[in-house]
Amino acid sequence: MDTPYVIGIDMGGTNTALGVVDRRGDILFRSSINTDDYATGESYVDALSDAINEVINANNLAGQIKGIGMGVPNGNMHEGTIEKAANISWTKSGAVPLTSMLTKKTGLPCKLTNDANAAALGEMIYGVAKGMKDFIVITLGTGVGSGIVANGQLVIGHDGFAGELGHITAVRNNGRACGCGRTGCLETYASATGVARTAREFMELNPQTTSLLREIVHRPVTSKDVYDAAVKGDRLALDVFNYTSRILGEALCDFIAFSSPKAIILFGGLANSGKFLTEPLKKVIDEHVLYVYAGKTEILVSQLNDAEAAILGASALAWEI
Amino acid sequence: MDTPYVIGIDMGGTNTALGVVDRRGDILFRSSINTDDYATGESYVDALSDAINEVINANNLAGQIKGIGMGVPNGNMHEGTIEKAANISWTKSGAVPLTSMLTKKTGLPCKLTNDANAAALGEMIYGVAKGMKDFIVITLGTGVGSGIVANGQLVIGHDGFAGELGHITAVRNNGRACGCGRTGCLETYASATGVARTAREFMELNPQTTSLLREIVHRPVTSKDVYDAAVKGDRLALDVFNYTSRILGEALCDFIAFSSPKAIILFGGLANSGKFLTEPLKKVIDEHVLYVYAGKTEILVSQLNDAEAAILGASALAWEI
Numbered sequence: 104m105d106t107p108y109v110i111g112i113d114m115g116g117t118n119t120a121l122g123v124v125d126r127r128g129d130i131l132f133r134s135s136i137n138t139d140d141y142a143t144g145e146s147y148v149d150a151l152s153d154a155i156n157e158v159i160n161a162n163n164l165a166g167q168i169k170g171i172g173m174g175v176p177n178g179n180m181h182e183g184t185i186e187k188a189a190n191i192s193w194t195k196s197g198a199v200p201l202t203s204m205l206t207k208k209t210g211l212p213c214k215l216t217n218d219a220n221a222a223a224l225g226e227m228i229y230g231v232a233k234g235m236k237d238f239i240v241i242t243l244g245t246g247v248g249s250g251i252v253a254n255g256q257l258v259i260g261h262d263g264f265a266g267e268l269g270h271i272t273a274v275r276n277n278g279r280a281c282g283c284g285r286t287g288c289l290e291t292y293a294s295a296t297g298v299a300r301t302a303r304e305f306m307e308l309n310p311q312t313t314s315l316l317r318e319i320v321h322r323p324v325t326s327k328d329v330y331d332a333a334v335k336g337d338r339l340a341l342d343v344f345n346y347t348s349r350i351l352g353e354a355l356c357d358f359i360a361f362s363s364p365k366a367i368i369l370f371g372g373l374a375n376s377g378k379f380l381t382e383p384l385k386k387v388i389d390e391h392v393l394y395v396y397a398g399k400t401e402i403l404v405s406q407l408n409d410a411e412a413a414i415l416g417a418s419a420l421a422w423e424i
Numbered sequence: 425m426d427t428p429y430v431i432g433i434d435m436g437g438t439n440t441a442l443g444v445v446d447r448r449g450d451i452l453f454r455s456s457i458n459t460d461d462y463a464t465g466e467s468y469v470d471a472l473s474d475a476i477n478e479v480i481n482a483n484n485l486a487g488q489i490k491g492i493g494m495g496v497p498n499g500n501m502h503e504g505t506i507e508k509a510a511n512i513s514w515t516k517s518g519a520v521p522l523t524s525m526l527t528k529k530t531g532l533p534c535k536l537t538n539d540a541n542a543a544a545l546g547e548m549i550y551g552v553a554k555g556m557k558d559f560i561v562i563t564l565g566t567g568v569g570s571g572i573v574a575n576g577q578l579v580i581g582h583d584g585f586a587g588e589l590g591h592i593t594a595v596r597n598n599g600r601a602c603g604c605g606r607t608g609c610l611e612t613y614a615s616a617t618g619v620a621r622t623a624r625e626f627m628e629l630n631p632q633t634t635s636l637l638r639e640i641v642h643r644p645v646t647s648k649d650v651y652d653a654a655v656k657g658d659r660l661a662l663d664v665f666n667y668t669s670r671i672l673g674e675a676l677c678d679f680i681a682f683s684s685p686k687a688i689i690l691f692g693g694l695a696n697s698g699k700f701l702t703e704p705l706k707k708v709i710d711e712h713v714l715y716v717y718a719g720k721t722e723i724l725v726s727q728l729n730d731a732e733a734a735i736l737g738a739s740a741l742a743w744e745i
Contacts, residue, residue, distance in 0.1 A: 235582070236582065237581050237582040237586075238582075251682070251683070253574055253575075253577075253579045253581070253586075254574075254575070254577050254579070254580075256574075256575050256577075258575070258579075258682075258683050259575075259684070260558050260574070260683055260684020260685065261556070261557065261558040261559075261684055261685060261720075262684055262717075262720055263684075264716050264717065265558075265574075265682065265683045265684035266681075266682070266683075266684075267681040267714055268681060268682065270681050270714045271677075271678040271681050271682070272674060272677070272678060272712075274596070275595070275596065275674065276597070283714055283715060285712070285714070353593060353596065356592075356593070357592040357593060357678065358682070360587075360589060360591050360592050361572070361579075361586065361589065361592070361679070361682050361683075362572070362581055362586045362587075362682075363580070363581020363582055363583055363584075363585050363586035363587075363588075364581065365582035391593075391606070393588055393604055393606070394604060394605065395585050395588065396583075396585065399583055
């Protein structure tokens with residue numbers, strides 16, 4: 104029997120969104136549940152499989168679904184488990200075998216990977232990496248994540264946890280404290296949070312410089328504020344992007360020396376900063392990359408619709424089942 | 425017809441060594457030619473294929489050779505070419521299509537890769553990485569090279585040049601000048617040359633400290649001198665190893681965050697420094713690695729005989745033809 108559809112599930116800390124996806128990458132039907140309203144993994148999976156079965160039954164899709172792909176924070180692709188994901192309380196006490204539990208409840212084969220790997224698969228099947236066998240997706244959101252594809256396959260490592268490029272040490276001396284307990288991690292600089300932190304630091308350290316950002320006094324400055332100010336030509340905001348691009352660009356040069364990707368694809372909130380990020384970034388890479396790679400690696404911004412990309416990326420896993 | 429043998433060729437800047445290798449990794453017959461005694465790629469390939477045919481005929485191996493594998497400085501695995509290799513004059517004027525030329529002359533299929541990738545294949549088939557699907561070989565010689573295996577395959581990148589880990593920027597501010605034209609590259613610190621450079625720097629910067637190395641006055645201090653002094657308990661020499669291990673160890677932590685290898689295998693001259701390098705290195709990694717990888721990646725030293733490893737590694741390519 105033909106199975107023309109897959110289900111993609113994007114598990115976030117707050118919300119779990121699911122969609123039925125066809126081979127062209129169109130999301131035909133959607134549903135969602137809360138992620139953290141449950142005391143145990145069992146009750147979460149119960150609610151999720153109820154939502155899945157409801158979508159299947161409401162749309163007469165029984166027998167037409169090839170499988171389920173999930174993008175899961177801190178997901179272990181080898182084991183099909185989730186463990187100790189920040190903000191999801193039912194994952195704290197130990198590894199929850201999500202894929203096998205979900206298969207048991209739905210009768211459908213299921214695969215999971217972490218969010219950034221799902222994004223990489225989404226780009227390869229539906230996005231700007233179509234046809235590429237070697238590329239890296241860098242997700243620039245609250246943190247910095249990465250999905251690495253080499254020889255047409257995800258690099259997941261011996262334990263399923265490869266691709267934590269947000270935690271390479273970008274600044275070795277006097278680097279910023281990171282949530283991981285170390286200092287100088289790339290994500291303390293190149294995430295949305297890092298950009299806001301840089302803006303606040305620049306304002307503190309240069310009390311004489313004027314900036315539109317100084318008008319924001321009743322709440323903390325965000326990366327969106329920095330972008331809005333940059334659009335208006337604000338010098339300090341532009342300097343924040345230049346500083347961010349220098350640190351990110353030098354790190355990308357190291358990643359290029361690792362896997363020599365055809366493209367590095369920027370994905371997520373901060374990637375939408377457009378030329379304020381990409382132009383200085385390309386300049387830093389041109390200046391700093393090892394000569395054998397000069398001019399070879401494209402810096403691209405994901406063109407997938409943000410709201411859809413995560414579901415599409417996760418669904419891409421299910422075609423491989 | 426059964427083809428129980430392959431030919432492995434290790435091309436160095438001075439000497440090109442070849443061996444007939446069986447499936448167990450024994451080198452049965454050997455030969456060699458000079459690498460740089462030729463005006464053109466054609467005349468080099470003529471001499472090399474003469475040497476190959478001689479070994480085959482002298483030992484009645486016609487029809488029993490599956491193919492030829494070559495480890496080549498600056499070799500492009502995708503293209504089968506060598507281009508602009510330091511010290512090999514006939515490579516300066518453009519890419520030389522070594523594999524196709526050699527196949528034409530010998531009638532044998534031929535594959536090449538760079539030296540470090542050949543070392544990685546050698547470790548996977550005959551060495552300490554036997555059975556591993558995810559590991560990194562770091563070659564610590566005059567320079568620092570690397571061969572990366574993920575999902576059981578060499579990571580060679582879109583252009584065939586992945587794995588230049590000697591040129592990740594280990595020291596971002598005030599780093600040492602590197603032969604590549606940039607500063608702070610890992611190989612300026614963690615190679616044999618880098619260790620000697622550190623020793624000379626330590627002596628200059630600390631004129632009051634005594635050291636056995638100060639007795640070497642008629643020639644430059646080498647990494648072997650540093651090792652010999654460390655064996656005798658020389659404080660400055662031990663400090664040189666600690667310093668080297670800190671820089672190399674922090675870089676290895678970044679590589680672990682990239683591909684989460686089961687093992688990192690040290691290979692080449694400096695790797696023979698044994699515990700003076702590996703003990704502080706393991707300590708740095710334990711202290712610095714991201715918590716998800718803690719205690720997971722083994723630091724191993726290649727056990728292959730140095731003189732044989734390069735030929736074995738290159739020969740490993742030929743089994744895959």
